[in-house]
Amino acid sequence: MSLTVKQHAESMAVYLQEGAKRALTLANRGPVRFGSDGSLHPDITDAFSRCGFYVFTGVIEPPELDDLKDEVKHALERAPVSNQSKLDRQGRPSLGSDLSIPPFYLVSPLGDPVGGTQRNAGRHPVKMVTPTPETDAPSQVVQVIFGTLHILDSCLRLYGHPLLLKVAEAMNGPDFVPFNEAVFVKQPGLGAAVAWHQDATTHWDSPKLDEGTHGFNFMAQLYSSTAANAVWIVPGTHKQGKLDISSLTEASGDKISDAVPMICEPGDVVMCNRQAVHGSFANTSDDWRVSVGFGFHRKESVVGVTAKLLNGKSVLYDEARVRERSRMIAIAIDARAQRYPKEKPYLYQPLAGLEAQNSFNKETRELVVKNYNLLDLHI
Numbered sequence: 255m256s257l258t259v260k261q262h263a264e265s266m267a268v269y270l271q272e273g274a275k276r277a278l279t280l281a282n283r284g285p286v287r288f289g290s291d292g293s294l295h296p297d298i299t300d301a302f303s304r305c306g307f308y309v310f311t312g313v314i315e316p317p318e319l320d321d322l323k324d325e326v327k328h329a330l331e332r333a334p335v336s337n338q339s340k341l342d343r344q345g346r347p348s349l350g351s352d353l354s355i356p357p358f359y360l361v362s363p364l365g366d367p368v369g370g371t372q373r374n375a376g377r378h379p380v381k382m383v384t385p386t387p388e389t390d391a392p393s394q395v396v397q398v399i400f401g402t403l404h405i406l407d408s409c410l411r412l413y414g415h416p417l418l419l420k421v422a423e424a425m426n427g428p429d430f431v432p433f434n435e436a437v438f439v440k441q442p443g444l445g446a447a448v449a450w451h452q453d454a455t456t457h458w459d460s461p462k463l464d465e466g467t468h469g470f471n472f473m474a475q476l477y478s479s480t481a482a483n484a485v486w487i488v489p490g491t492h493k494q495g496k497l498d499i500s501s502l503t504e505a506s507g508d509k510i511s512d513a514v515p516m517i518c519e520p521g522d523v524v525m526c527n528r529q530a531v532h533g534s535f536a537n538t539s540d541d542w543r544v545s546v547g548f549g550f551h552r553k554e555s556v557v558g559v560t561a562k563l564l565n566g567k568s569v570l571y572d573e574a575r576v577r578e579r580s581r582m583i584a585i586a587i588d589a590r591a592q593r594y595p596k597e598k599p600y601l602y603q604p605l606a607g608l609e610a611q612n613s614f615n616k617e618t619r620e621l622v623v624k625n626y627n628l629l630d631l632h633i
């Protein structure tokens with residue numbers, strides 16, 4: 255029989271407390287810091303390499319944070335009522351209903367839509383515990399907003415953040431390239447689980463596989479990320495190749511014993527290795543979590559690669575596609591400069607000198623930004 259919200263919260267309490275304690279002893283959090291040569295401070299790269307994630311504290315300041323929160327809140331009000339609908343709760347066209355890839359992904363509250371199924375290339379083999387929602391819960395809730403850069407200008411501006419792009423350069427080289435962007439929403443008492451998985455799909459069998467092959471995701475936190483609502487990760491698994499997740503959960507079900515939560519304050523940004531085992535539980539706490547996600551790869555991991563997408567289709571990432579998709583970095587830098595003119599913008603070297611054609615304006619919004627995510631680079 256399924257647990258109630260209260261029973262689930264109670265059944266998690268000790269695990270959450272112990273995991274949070276372990277997380278805070280990992281010495282993998284602090285402000286973004288660079289050495290004089292522009293490389294990331296070795297304390298950061300060492301901790302990231304040891305743990306598979308790092309929490310950059312205090313990256314997003316209040317005015318920008320408020321912008322992001324307001325825009326995400328507005329987007330949720332304009333979400334369709336179901337995955338099949340193009341109308342919001344008030345019968346208006348939902349946000350982005352004209353886009354090629356529907357931006358909103360709705361699921362059953364406190365559910366786990368992919369765990370234990372063959373969906374998403376079967377990379378979520380174990381179903382998480384799915385408590386029964388309260389009787390007044392909506393039948394569907396937004397779990398993910400995809401393609402954030404064409405519907406949420408605040409996310410586009412964040413994507414151009416100079417500190418974060420400098421980190422991406424330090425990690426993946428000056429010719430780093432995009433992955434995709436998505437906002438994960440965990441509403442209090444409703445947010446669904448994301449079953450344990452490793453994101454990476456393409457290079458597991460490569461003789462050149464190393465801990466950075468499949469890139470990383472930034473997860474910018476708009477609210478506190480607590481043990482109860484956070485993404486959890488099994489430290490060190492990013493260096494162990496493709497793992498058998500079923501065997502990790504054999505001993506204690508979905509509560510993997512050495513996993514830790516990504517504990518964050520609002521404005522912190524997690525850098526998470528895409529090869530690490532991670533997931534999140536149904537949110538039976540009283541607190542929101544909203545993570546604004548965007549990832550970057552090494553160029554060499556992407557160009558010339560044929561990837562089988564999560565929907566089963568195969569696609570070749572040639573130089574032209576990668577270059578066109580990378581224009582979103584340059585456009586985001588300009589969108590940010592328009593809002594924060596006193597900030598020194600990041601210079602994205604692959605498109606240096608092409609600033610005029612990559613400015614953010616009516617024309618590029620329509621011709622480049624709209625439906626940009628048809629060119630996402632999943633590996």
Ligand SMILES: O=C(O)CCC(=O)C(=O)O
Binds near residue numbers: 438453471534547
């Ligand atoms: O935010 C979450 O709950 C899950 C995020 C995740 O699994 C991912 O970004 O790959």
